[in-house]
Amino acid sequence: MTNARRKITAEERRARLGARHLLAPAARANTPEAVAEALLGLHATDPATVYLAVAARLKDPSVPDLERALYEDRTLVRMLCMRRTMFVVPRELAPVVDASAARAVAARERRNLAKVIQEQLGFDGRWFAATEDAVLAALRRRGEVTAAQLADDVPELKSQIVQSEGKPYEARPRITSRFLGVMAAEGRIRRGRPLGTWASSQFRWISAEPHPELPADEAKAELATRYLAAFGPATTEDVKWWTGWTLTDTRKALARTGAVEADLDEGPCHVLPAHLEAPAEPEPWAALLPALDPTPMGWRGRDWYVDADHKAELFDTTGNIGPSVWWNGRVVGGWAQRADGEIVTAPLVKGGLPREARAAIDAEAERLAAFFGDVRVKPSFRTPLERRLAG
Known part of the structure; x- marks a missing residue:
């Protein structure tokens, strides 16, 4: 006779969130590094999300403390990685993220830009490499600089390409942002301090320390294990979606995590053995989480924490969540900042x-x-409820 597989209810999953994601008052952290560690990474497509996601989980939120971690101690690293999305991850996890996700993203970004440069500007790989060397030399000379200052030092960055040719929205941007973006994706340079406030989307640029090289398969197994520790139980589709891997790579990585199979309301899932026991009854908690917060963006399947009837108000058309209000592990509303603060x-x-x-x-x-x-x-994007609340 075989033992029945563990059934993990939606109530149990919600009960785990307050402590595991540092949202209950008693579970809040002391440092930004502890928040990033608990969540694997902080969504950074919208720069404000990093600060607001950390503030929601700290006992004493502090902008200078996060700036210290990002720009002085560099214990947090900004990377283009899973799903070709910008994240801020703990420095010790960066080599794992690089080998398991960022490396493939960077290779695609390089190929795509090299093709555009070849077809539109007629420049080959030698020009690409020489321009990269010039950027690195400029950063060594000047330290932290803006993209405009780099373009003055390296005029090749002012080369223009055509986007959406012949369309009403045709544009002819410089290659500066894309070129620097490729170098950043490869870990050769990185974004420094923002121009303006912490919510600014414009950054200075600095040189980067290279990540240690890890075997891709080992790194994927490690990332999958860390994902289950932070977000498990999770379905295969959840892991595939969050990482951006192929189904084959996802299954191979999960097989090396030591996870066991269990069942959710929506079907089979993977859970680490240490998480099979039902969680303790949590203390009541509320949270106001920013757009693209890592908690609601942690799973492909979301019905266990947000009612289907609410998704049209809270999500954009591509599945990105806006500012959300939580009560005891469920999304119960939304929020916005008005012009007067x-x-x-x-x-x-x-x-x-x-x-x-x-x-x-x-x-x-x-x-x-x-x-x-x-x-x-x-x-950076508007959801119906946020737009109405903001007035």
């Missing part, structure tokens, strides 16, 4: 929320407004 929230739960939830959400809104201070964030 006020943080406004709106519940989506029919019948409203209990008094305890409303009080906890209001307290988080005050905490978030204090963190913003005079900074105003312009979202």
Whole structure:
């Protein structure tokens, strides 16, 4: 007689979030590094997300503390990696992320740009390599510089290409951003401090320390294990989507994690043996998470933490979540920052929320407004609820 597989309920999954993702008040961390470690990485497509995701999980949120980790100690590293998405990851995890995901992304980015440069400008690989050398030499001479300053030092970066030729939205941008983006994806340079406030999407550039080379298969197994530790239980599709791997690579990596099979409401899943026991009853918690926060963006299947009826209000057309309000492991509404700095929230739960939830959400809104201070964030994409709330 065989033992039945463990059935893990949606309630158990939600109960784990408060502690594992540092969202319950008692679970909050002391440092930005601890937050990145718990979540594997912080979504960084929108620069403000990094700061707001960390602030939601720290006992004492501090912009200077995160700037220290990013730009002084460099214990957090910004990388183009999983799903060709920008993340901020712990420095010790960077070689794993590089070998398992970023390396393949960088190779595609290089091929695509080299093809455009060859076809439109007539420059070959030797020109590409010489321009890279010139960029590195300029950074060695000048230290941290803007893209415009690099282009002045390396005029080749001012070369223009044509995008969407013949269309009403045809553009002729310089290759500066794409060229520097390829070098950053390869780990040869990296983004330094932003221009303006911490919410700015424009950065200076600095030289980068190379990552140690790891075998891709070993790195994928390590990343899959770390993913399950942070986000498990998870389905094969969850892991495939989050990493951006092929189905074959996903299955191979999962087979080396030591995970066992269990069942979720939506079907079979993978869970580390240490996580088979039901979690303890969590303390009540509320959170206001930013757009693209790593918690809601951690799984392909999302019905266990957000009602299907709410997705049209909270997500854009490509599946990216906007600012969300959480209560005890579920998304219960959304929030926005208005032009005067006020943080406004709106519940989506029919019948409203209990008094305890409303009080906890209001307290988080005050905490978030204090963190913003005079900074105003312009979202890189808008969701229907955020747009309405922002006024």
